[in-house]
Amino acid sequence: MRIFNFFTILFLGLLLLSCGSNAKKKKSDFSILTNAEKGNMTLHETLDIELKNTKNHIIDSVIYQLDGKHIQEHTVLSEFKLGKHIIEATVYFNNEKQIATTPITILNDTPPKIYTYKIINAYPHDITSYTQGIEFFNGNLYESTGQYKESKLRKIDYKTGEVIKSIDLADDYFGEGLTILHNKIYQLTWREGTGFVYDVNTFDKLSSFKYGNSKEGWGLCNNDTTIYKSDGTEHIWLLDPDTLVEQSFIQVYTNKGKIVGINEMEWIHGKIYANRYQKDGVAIINPDNGAVIAVIDFSPLKQKVTQHQGLDVLNGIAYNPETNSIFVTGKRWDKLFEVEIVEQ
Incomplete structure (x- = not known):
């Protein structure tokens, strides 16, 4: 009885460990395309965003954010700080929600x-x-x-x-x-x-x-x-x-x-x-x-x-x-x- 309990506990522990190690964050079905050249944009330029939907989901809505601020598909960057940022798209479809991200760097538009x-x-x-x-x-x-x-x-x-x-x-x-x-x-x-x-x-x-x-x-x-x-x-x-x-x-x-x-x-x-x-x-x-x-x-x-x-x-x-x-x-x-x- 003790041997059974020992091997049962061991088996369950290994199973949980295996499940934990194999658990990976699900990759988004969507990706973000922009007009940023090599990931760079300059201040006062207009950022153009396009959502890539490779599995052709029927999308209910998309919310775009840049560092937590809501933006549109075409956004002038004059109000944003310079440096590295993350563009985030929250996509709602088929009673699901997925998030896609892409980095962007905003540079100054004039030399010092x-x-x-x-x-x-x-x-x-x-x-x-x-x-x-x-x-x-x-x-x-x-x-x-x-x-x-x-x-x-x-x-x-x-x-x-x-x-x-x-x-x-x-x-x-x-x-x-x-x-x-x-x-x-x-x-x-x-x-x-x-x-x-x-x-x-x-x-x-x-x-x-x-x-x-x-x-x-x-x-x-x-x-x-x-x-x-x-x-x-x-x-x-x-x-x-x-x-x-x-x-x-x-x-x-x-x-x-x-x-x-x-x-x-x-x-x-x-x-x-x-x-x-x-x-x-x-x-x-x-x-x-x-x-x-x-x-x-x-x-x-x-x-x-x-x-x-x-x-x-x-x-x-x-x-x-x-x-x-x-x-x-x-x-x-x-x-x-x-x-x-x-x-x-």
């Missing part, structure tokens, strides 16, 4: 403009600072620096380079970008998946927060109502400033493709200005759809600072509302440059 700059002033900057992010608040410059066992949060008199206030991060945290909103400083760490919130006046740590779908912390900026976070990819995440939950994202694209390595960011006159890691320029990004509007070439600046063994890349951009000008620096640069942006 090329800007350069004029130097207005140059100020001293701590040559030991591995600058990750800078931002002005009430006339002072706030800086977050990186590297394990070196990461700091600082308040600086930008004209003299004097450090007014400074705290060290714990040795196992690699500091990244920062932004200031409602008298709070928000600071990221790199691969630790944790951000910190401080009182802007005392530097007392108020709380910490975890990342969501973004795996790393790179840069932060804000527009007074939303915090924008970069993670080193083409994604810029939109965070609720109260909960710090990632609510949505934009993807940074040109007319050619995605732009990765989005790092330190600054909100300036309704646009996001972003350093690209290991690049000598800054991208100006439309926050509504992720389009790169222009690129500022800062490549000559690195030659204007003291050349030394630890000298690293351009990184650090801040807008000073008191001077109505932009400031840039780099990792272990001994100068902070006040600049005017010039369109070529």
Whole structure:
């Protein structure tokens, strides 16, 4: 009796395992055809959709969606964000429902403009600072620096380079970008998946927060109502400033493709200005759809600072509302440059 029960249980277990392993999601009888060339469309183009019905089902209705938004068989893409998306067709027929999907990438319809700059002033900057992010608040410059066992949060008199206030991060945290909103400083760490919130006046740590779908912390900026976070990819995440939950994202694209390595960011006159890691320029990004509007070439600046063994890349951009000008620096640069942006 015990032997029978044992083999019965074993047989049933193997049967269930076999059924589970062979269970596959039923392939849709339908597929989606579009006019996207190699899967790419440009902003303001009209997307044309056709449903391929190889089994000639009698279709009752079809609902098309692009990232959850209802679209028609002919849809102008001007209202959509750039980047990779999924077109979904929900097909109703013979009291059944099936879903077909296809990917699409929306590119910008114009190339970025090329800007350069004029130097207005140059100020001293701590040559030991591995600058990750800078931002002005009430006339002072706030800086977050990186590297394990070196990461700091600082308040600086930008004209003299004097450090007014400074705290060290714990040795196992690699500091990244920062932004200031409602008298709070928000600071990221790199691969630790944790951000910190401080009182802007005392530097007392108020709380910490975890990342969501973004795996790393790179840069932060804000527009007074939303915090924008970069993670080193083409994604810029939109965070609720109260909960710090990632609510949505934009993807940074040109007319050619995605732009990765989005790092330190600054909100300036309704646009996001972003350093690209290991690049000598800054991208100006439309926050509504992720389009790169222009690129500022800062490549000559690195030659204007003291050349030394630890000298690293351009990184650090801040807008000073008191001077109505932009400031840039780099990792272990001994100068902070006040600049005017010039369109070529």
